Amino acid sequence: MFHAAPKILAALALLGGGLTLAGAALAESPAAKAAATVCAGCHGADGNSVATTFPKLAGQQKIYLLREMKDYKSGKRASEIMTPLMANLSEDDMTELAAWYAKQKPARGVAGDPALLALGKNLYLKGNSKTDVPSCDSCHEEDGVGYTKFPRVAGQHVDYVLEQFRLYAAGKRTNGARVMQAVAERMSEQETRAVAEYMASMP
Amino acid sequence: MKSQPTLIALLLGALAALPANAEFQHQPRAAGIETYGYTWNSPDQDMNRALAHKANARKGEAAYKVCKGCHKPDASGQADADYPQLAGQHASVIVKQMMDIRAGRRDNPRMYPFSGDWIVSAEEIADIAAYLNQLPIPSSNGKGGGANLALGKTLYDKDCASCHGKNGEGDGKKFHPMVAGQHYSYLKRESRESRDQGRRNANPDMVKVLKPYTDADIEAVSDYLSRLAPPKK
Numbered sequence: 001m002f003h004a005a006p007k008i009l010a011a012l013a014l015l016g017g018g019l020t021l022a023g024a025a026l027a028e029s030p031a032a033k034a035a036a037t038v039c040a041g042c043h044g045a046d047g048n049s050v051a052t053t054f055p056k057l058a059g060q061q062k063i064y065l066l067r068e069m070k071d072y073k074s075g076k077r078a079s080e081i082m083t084p085l086m087a088n089l090s091e092d093d094m095t096e097l098a099a100w101y102a103k104q105k106p107a108r109g110v111a112g113d114p115a116l117l118a119l120g121k122n123l124y125l126k127g128n129s130k131t132d133v134p135s136c137d138s139c140h141e142e143d144g145v146g147y148t149k150f151p152r153v154a155g156q157h158v159d160y161v162l163e164q165f166r167l168y169a170a171g172k173r174t175n176g177a178r179v180m181q182a183v184a185e186r187m188s189e190q191e192t193r194a195v196a197e198y199m200a201s202m203p
Numbered sequence: 204m205k206s207q208p209t210l211i212a213l214l215l216g217a218l219a220a221l222p223a224n225a226e227f228q229h230q231p232r233a234a235g236i237e238t239y240g241y242t243w244n245s246p247d248q249d250m251n252r253a254l255a256h257k258a259n260a261r262k263g264e265a266a267y268k269v270c271k272g273c274h275k276p277d278a279s280g281q282a283d284a285d286y287p288q289l290a291g292q293h294a295s296v297i298v299k300q301m302m303d304i305r306a307g308r309r310d311n312p313r314m315y316p317f318s319g320d321w322i323v324s325a326e327e328i329a330d331i332a333a334y335l336n337q338l339p340i341p342s343s344n345g346k347g348g349g350a351n352l353a354l355g356k357t358l359y360d361k362d363c364a365s366c367h368g369k370n371g372e373g374d375g376k377k378f379h380p381m382v383a384g385q386h387y388s389y390l391k392r393e394s395r396e397s398r399d400q401g402r403r404n405a406n407p408d409m410v411k412v413l414k415p416y417t418d419a420d421i422e423a424v425s426d427y428l429s430r431l432a433p434p435k436k
Contacts, residue, residue: 127272129284132313134272147268179269182228182316 031096038085039097048107052157059106064151065098067176077175109155111201113193120198123191131186136195139179144202149176154202161196230315231307235403236410243406244378250302252325253332258294263334266327269317278338282345282386291340291384291433293375294332300404301328309404340433345386347426351419355427358420362412371431384433390425 036045039057043049047058057065071077073086073094089097111117125142127135136153140146144154153161167173168184184192234241267278270289274280278290289297302325303309304318311318323331359371363382367373371383382390396402398413398421413421 129273129281129286132273132284134317136272138270138272138276139268150268178228178316178319178321185228 029096029100031093031100034093035097035100042081043101046107047101047104049157052159053163054157055160056106056109056156057101058104059145060101060152061146061148061150062098062102063148064146065101066094067149069094069098071175077173106152106155108203109157109200111197112158113197114201116190116194116197117201119191120194120196120201123187123195124198128187128191133183133186133191136199144199153199156199158193158196158200161199162192165192165196228316230304230310230312232310233307235308236400236405236407237403241407243404244299247302247306249305249320249325250298253298253302253329254295256326256329258329258333260330260334260337262327263330263332266323267331267334269322270331273314273317277341278335279341279343280386280389282388285386285389285392287389288341288344288385289335290338292332292335292381293373293378294329294336295375295378296373296380297332297335298328299378301332303404309402340384342384342432344384344429345388346429347387347391347422349426349430351423352427352430354420355423355425358416358424359427363424366406366408370434371428372434381433382428383431385428387425387429390428391422394421394425 035043035047039047042051042054043057047060048056068077069086069089070091072079072082073089075083086094123133124136127133139150140153141150144152146152164173164180165184165187168181169187171181174181187195236243270278273284273286274289275286278288280286280288300309301318301323304311304314305320359367360369366377366379367382368379371381373379373381393402394413394416395418397405397409398416400410416424
């Protein structure tokens with residue numbers, strides 16, 4: 001993974017170069033420009049990433065975005081891709097970027113497995129008291145839009161969400177609310193997938 | 204001598220192999236009733252900070268989000284999962300129990316990840332407690348079978364009412380919980396735990412009272428309390 005980082009960076013620069021023209025119209029601010037040139041390579045020109053392993057950022061909670069960027073910069077949230085990219089950003093840059101992404105319109109998600117949606121919805125809204133899994137809606141809201149430090153989950157890519165659950169359960173994502181580590185540990189593989197599918201299906 | 208560094212390396216290796224989760228998911232263990240010289244409700248810095256805070260119920264509503272996933276939006280808890288009913292509880296009681304869980308005086312490894320200062324500050328706990336205190340008390344709580352209510356009342360009036368109040372209303376100033384209208388299953392579990400010294404932050408007076416109680420006695424009192432109308436808000 002480590003040796004892949006420079007390649008990805010190079011790819012980012014190339015993609016960024018290609019997108020500069022398209023992004024020029026959007027570039028009202030330095031943040032928008034950065035988003036269009038550097039971030040867009042993975043997260044999409046409007047914050048709606050196409051590759052399902054990169055999270056959608058459009059419409060994401062501002063406070064959450066800022067915290068994650070700061071945690072990437074400090075290494076509290078581990079990522080060989082994101083940490084170097086954040087290195088030269090000031091807190092003001094990050095605040096501006098967070099505000100820009102929060103304002104973008106989130107695209108609808110794609111749920112891959114409709115058979116799991118009923119189970120996912122039930123868990124999302126009711127939790128599982130047998131295993132002490134709280135309902136997701138209490139923090140992430142019934143419609144999945146999130147709230148301040150609790151991220152938006154509606155329409156998020158299934159692959160990205162599953163990876164986060166894996167990282168939480170394995171103790172590898174330790175920034176932010178430790179609450180999620182407990183939740184992820186307590187959920188079965190089927191429950192996790194079902195919730196991820198349900199989140200993706202939310203408009 | 205030579206083997207020592209190897210041993211240390213092995214130990215370090217074993218520590219590193221623990222999931223990163225373990226270190227902070229694990230509830231600490233503080234001295235409780237099992238320890239000689241235990242004082243119930245002894246001064247605690249975290250708790251004093253919460254109690255000194257000018258609580259704001261509106262802020263508490265927002266901070267309650269993280270509790271709501273189990274204790275429900277109306278704070279009625281869940282009878283079948285032994286999650287207590289919290290609406291209308293004395294603020295001081297909520298604060299004390301939260302702090303006892305944070306410090307490891309009351310064992311609750313399942314709730315611990317949702318109660319630490321990484322998710323709620325001492326001040327937010329005070330806000331949450333103020334919010335819960337002013338909520339209307341639901342009457343849909345879980346109740347017992349109803350078979351021994353007379354015995355339950357007799358025992359309660361004789362042994363419990365002096366601290367928990369004639370009508371189970373508790374006493375906020377003394378950190379004595381309101382017990383009327385609580386879920387039967389929760390009352391039963393906590394009373395048994397207190398009797399058997401599993402509830403390590405229990406009041407020694409309560410443990411003494413419960414000592415001669417049979418399971419049937421505890422069930423009778425719990426059932427009686429679950430049916431006792433809580434004070435009107």
